[in-house]
Amino acid sequence: MARAVLDARNLLCPLPVIRTQDRIARMAPGDVLEVRATDPGALNDIPAWCRVSGHRVLEAREEGREVVVVIEVGDGADG
Amino acid sequence: MAEKQRKAVALISGGLDSMLAARVVMDQGVHVEGINFFTGFCVEGHTHAIRRRDRARPKRNNALWVAEQLGIRLHIVDIVEEYKQVLLHPRHGYGQNLNPCLDCKTFMVRKAYEWMREHGFDFIVTGEVLGQRPMSQRRDTFPVVARESGVGDLLLRPLSAKLLPPTRPEREGWVDRERLYGFHGRTRKPQMALAARYGFRDYAQPAGGCCFLTDEQYAAKLADLWSARGRRDYDLDDILLLKVGRHLRPRPHLKLIVAREEGENRFLEGYRRRYTHLRTVSHPGPLVLVDGEADDEDLELAARIAARFSKGRAAPEVEVEAVPLGGEPRRLRVRPLPASEVRPEWYVERRGAGLLRRAAAG
Numbered sequence: 001m002a003r004a005v006l007d008a009r010n011l012l013c014p015l016p017v018i019r020t021q022d023r024i025a026r027m028a029p030g031d032v033l034e035v036r037a038t039d040p041g042a043l044n045d046i047p048a049w050c051r052v053s054g055h056r057v058l059e060a061r062e063e064g065r066e067v068v069v070v071i072e073v074g075d076g077a078d079g
Numbered sequence: 080m081a082e083k084q085r086k087a088v089a090l091i092s093g094g095l096d097s098m099l100a101a102r103v104v105m106d107q108g109v110h111v112e113g114i115n116f117f118t119g120f121c122v123e124g125h126t127h128a129i130r131r132r133d134r135a136r137p138k139r140n141n142a143l144w145v146a147e148q149l150g151i152r153l154h155i156v157d158i159v160e161e162y163k164q165v166l167l168h169p170r171h172g173y174g175q176n177l178n179p180c181l182d183c184k185t186f187m188v189r190k191a192y193e194w195m196r197e198h199g200f201d202f203i204v205t206g207e208v209l210g211q212r213p214m215s216q217r218r219d220t221f222p223v224v225a226r227e228s229g230v231g232d233l234l235l236r237p238l239s240a241k242l243l244p245p246t247r248p249e250r251e252g253w254v255d256r257e258r259l260y261g262f263h264g265r266t267r268k269p270q271m272a273l274a275a276r277y278g279f280r281d282y283a284q285p286a287g288g289c290c291f292l293t294d295e296q297y298a299a300k301l302a303d304l305w306s307a308r309g310r311r312d313y314d315l316d317d318i319l320l321l322k323v324g325r326h327l328r329p330r331p332h333l334k335l336i337v338a339r340e341e342g343e344n345r346f347l348e349g350y351r352r353r354y355t356h357l358r359t360v361s362h363p364g365p366l367v368l369v370d371g372e373a374d375d376e377d378l379e380l381a382a383r384i385a386a387r388f389s390k391g392r393a394a395p396e397v398e399v400e401a402v403p404l405g406g407e408p409r410r411l412r413v414r415p416l417p418a419s420e421v422r423p424e425w426y427v428e429r430r431g432a433g434l435l436r437r438a439a440a441g
Contacts, residue, residue: 010349012319014117014140018157041140048143052153 003032009066013041017049024055024073031073032058036066043067085253086110087235088195089204090187091153092289093141095282096206096238099273101149103237104204107254111204113153114191115142118162118183119318120291141283148279158190159315166292167311171214171223173439176298178290180215181223188228195233202233202248208270209239209263238262238270291322295435296428300326302438303427307334307371311438316350320368323347326427327384333377334427337388338365354404357385361398364389373403379413386415 006023008016016037024033035046040062046069047057054074061068089101091113105111146153165186169179184207191203207216207224214220221243225234232247235254240246241261249256262269267284274282283289291297300321305311307328323346325337338344347366350356355369357378367385369377378401386397392415402408424430 014115014121014142014155015157017140017143018117018155021155045140045143048140048147049153049155052143052146052151054152 001030001032002027003034006033006035008035008037008042010038013039013045016042017045020046020069020071021049021053024053024071027073029073029075033071033073035069035071037069038066040067042069046071082252084108084110085202085248086112086200087202087204087248088191088198088200089113089151090191090206091115091142091145092206093145093283094206094289095267095270095274095279095284096208096211098145098149098206098279098282099270099277100204100206100237101145101151102277103259103273104235104254105149105151107258109254111149111151112200113142113146113149113151114194115153115155116158116187116190117155118290119159119315120162120166122289122291141289145282154194156190156194158186162186163313170227174214174293176293176295176435177301177439178214178292178298180212180293181220183290184215185224185227188224188230188234192228192230192233201253202235202246203230204235204237206238207236209236209242211263211265235259291318297321298435298438299428299430302435303328303334303430305438307331316353320350324365324368325388327421327425328427329380329384329422329425330377332371333373333381334370335381335384336368336370337384338367351402355402357381357399357401359385359389359391359397360400360410361396362386362389362391362394364391364397378403379411380416382411382413383416384421386413387418387421389415391415 006019008019016039020035043060047060050057050071056072056074058072059070087104087109089111091097101111143153165182166179169182171181174180195203209216209218225231235246235248237259239262240256240259242263245256248254304317320336323343324339326334328334338347344366347368350368355373357367364385365388367381369381373381382399382401385399389397391397396412397415399411399413400408401411
């Protein structure tokens with residue numbers, strides 16, 4: 001199981017979602033991706049995208065001015 | 080043997096029509112997935128994220144919200160770079176502002192068609208309604224979209240299908256034409272009734288659609304940018320910055336972007352390394368970015384304008400820190416510009432019509 005970190009800081013929504021989607025498309029089921037963003041909207045949007053795409057959100061929290069979302073890649077991962 | 084389940088990709092804008100169109104087709108047993116395009120001009124997201132006052136409303140991405148309501152997957156595609164050609168050289172021209180609606184729709188349908196073939200889907204669904212929009216949703220322009228995108232009769236518009244020639248999904252029985260709709264015109268009543276039947280509530284209904292290019296003030300700012308640079312071009316940062324702050328052009332080569340509140344201040348801070356910028360130090364005030372080459376006299380004027388929009392506007396003197404691009408910060412003590420000297424024509428968004436006509440002719 002690979003673990004990766006995606007830096008989506010200083011991007012505005014929906015770009016953090018798009019970068020997350022494109023990164024996950026290159027990962028395997030069971031892999032874990034940690035996304036860091038500064039747009040507070042990412043705290044809602046990335047988990048919403050995960051729900052419609054079949055990926056599991058392990059953590060979604062604010063850390064100072066940053067948003068951190070940790071995702072476990074689901075089965076149907078093709079973007 | 081049962082007919083195999085057909086698959087459709089639906090263009091999802093985040094508005095009601097595309098949501099209904101997808102749902103109508105899902106109701107007929109078709110597997111539907113959504114596709115949403117990010118042009119950089121989407122009203123979605125950015126503006127909410129930037130301005131603090133907008134945060135009172137729950138922030139959401141409407142396209143994702145729609146996908147979740149429908150229970151379908153959503154693929155968001157970044158088309159910022161490719162979209163330039165659509166906006167800068169629209170084959171069919173612009174609508175009322177700088178909105179190239181017909182070329183835009185054609186482009187998005189073409190991209191969806193590419194996606195459809197790559198992923199083995201059967202047809203495309205859009206929420207277009209005959210007569211709904213003056214440029215792209217007309218009886219004579221519907222065939223243009225189908226033809227120029229290359230998708231031909233694999234493009235189904237479920238909300239107006241009964242008023243249009245049968246498409247292949249209808250002829251082949253992938254969907255039942257009788258259970259599609261014949262909506263037309265600018266009224267929203269049939270859509271709202273259908274939404275009520277499906278139990279959809281709290282859907283987005285943006286007045287000018289979901290695109291900044293239909294907004295007169297935004298289009299004026301874009302036209303001003305092209306005119307000041309002497310060429311029609313932009314990058315993503317340019318078009319994001321046009322959504323933020325007051326834009327004043329006190330001199331032809333000098334534009335100031337003045338934050339209106341704390342959220343905008345924070346957003347503009349991200350651009351400090353790439354722009355000459357000013358901030359009042361003796362009084363609380365906005366961050367001001369300078370677009371253009373500023374000499375000492377320009378900086379002095381910019382400082383007086385920054386002071387004008389600060390809490391020190393009534394003070395005899397305000398101290399301002401100016402940081403020239405690639406230079407050393409310096410302090411200026413200035414008299415805030417009196418309100419009477421801030422000329423109305425400096426406000427770029429108010430200089431609309433003439434600039435727009437020249438930009439569109441560009």
